[in-house]
Amino acid sequence: AQKVTQAQTEISVVEKEDVTLDCVYETRDTTYYLFWYKQPPSGELVFLIRRNSFDEQNEISGRYSWNFQKSTSSFNFTITASQVVDSAVYFCALSERWGSNYQLIWGAGTKLIIKP
Amino acid sequence: ETGVTQTPRHLVMGMTNKKSLKCEQHLGHNAMYWYKQSAKKPLELMFVYNFKEQTENNSVPSRFSPECPNSSHLFLHLHTLQPEDSALYLCASSQEGGPGQPQHFGDGTRLSIL
Numbered sequence: 007a008q009k010v011t012q013a014q015t016e017i018s019v020v021e022k023e024d025v026t027l028d029c030v031y032e033t034r035d036t037t038y039y040l041f042w043y044k045q046p047p048s049g050e051l052v053f054l055i056r057r058n059s060f061d062e063q064n065e066i067s068g069r070y071s072w073n074f075q076k077s078t079s080s081f082n083f084t085i086t087a088s089q090v091v092d093s094a095v096y097f098c099a100l101s102e103r104w105g106s107n108y109q110l111i112w113g114a115g116t117k118l119i120i121k122p
Numbered sequence: 123e124t125g126v127t128q129t130p131r132h133l134v135m136g137m138t139n140k141k142s143l144k145c146e147q148h149l150g151h152n153a154m155y156w157y158k159q160s161a162k163k164p165l166e167l168m169f170v171y172n173f174k175e176q177t178e179n180n181s182v183p184s185r186f187s188p189e190c191p192n193s194s195h196l197f198l199h200l201h202t203l204q205p206e207d208s209a210l211y212l213c214a215s216s217q218e219g220g221p222g223q224p225q226h227f228g229d230g231t232r233l234s235i236l
Contacts (some may be wrong), residue, residue: 010164029173037221038221039221039222041224043227048161048229049210049212049229049230049232050223050227050228050230051212051214051227051228052227053224053225053226053227056222056224058222059168097165101221101222103180103221104167104170105177105178106172106177106178106219107170107172107177107219108179108220108221108223109167109170109178109180110165110167110225111164112165113164114162114163114164115164
């Protein structure tokens with residue numbers, strides 16, 4: 007079975023601190039995709055990044071960076087110099103074949119609280 | 123205008139009512155999805171439509187009935203719901219139903235069953 011584990015249920019830091027959200031996945035597929043989404047209090051899930059299993063280069067986008075390590079089946083997300091607006095629930099997801107389509111297997115989410 | 127729009131934002135209904143949730147996407151996508159998000163549980167995929175055809179049904183009870191009249195619109199018809207159906211219902215769309223396609227979500231409909 008394919009599974010996504012976000013062991014950190016909730017993280018609370020003070021603004022400007024760096025914070026890393028962990029994601030560990032399990033899959034038997036050799037080709038797969040991983041995603042991170044952000045869900046602010048308004049409810050909408052916002053797509054942040056997609057990574058395919060063949061691309062192990064780390065990615066940086068402004069204050070956000072992602073560390074993909076196949077050897078440990080992890081796809082961790084770091085926010086540098088956190089801001090109050092980063093407060094949200096963050097979800098990691100794995101793409102899995104489902105019938106003739108693909109579905110996303112979601113982690114339980116990590117609630118991130120940034121205090122001013 | 124936002125990419126994926128859901129109405130209503132909030133819905134309170136009794137167990138014997140019939141109501142519908144609406145989703146509209148303005149992204150030119152061909153695949154649309156309904157998800158259920160309950161407290162303390164991962165997102166649950168309910169239905170997938172690809173090019174207006176329902177391709178998957180994730181063993182959802184028949185009291186939930188989806189309808190996709192065209193690639194831009196998706197409905198979820200609700201009938202004789204149970205209290206455990208109270209949740210946030212999210213609609214999403216993607217370019218196609220492929221493995222690497224990011225899904226774009228609406229704000230959701232917060233449903234409460236009395």
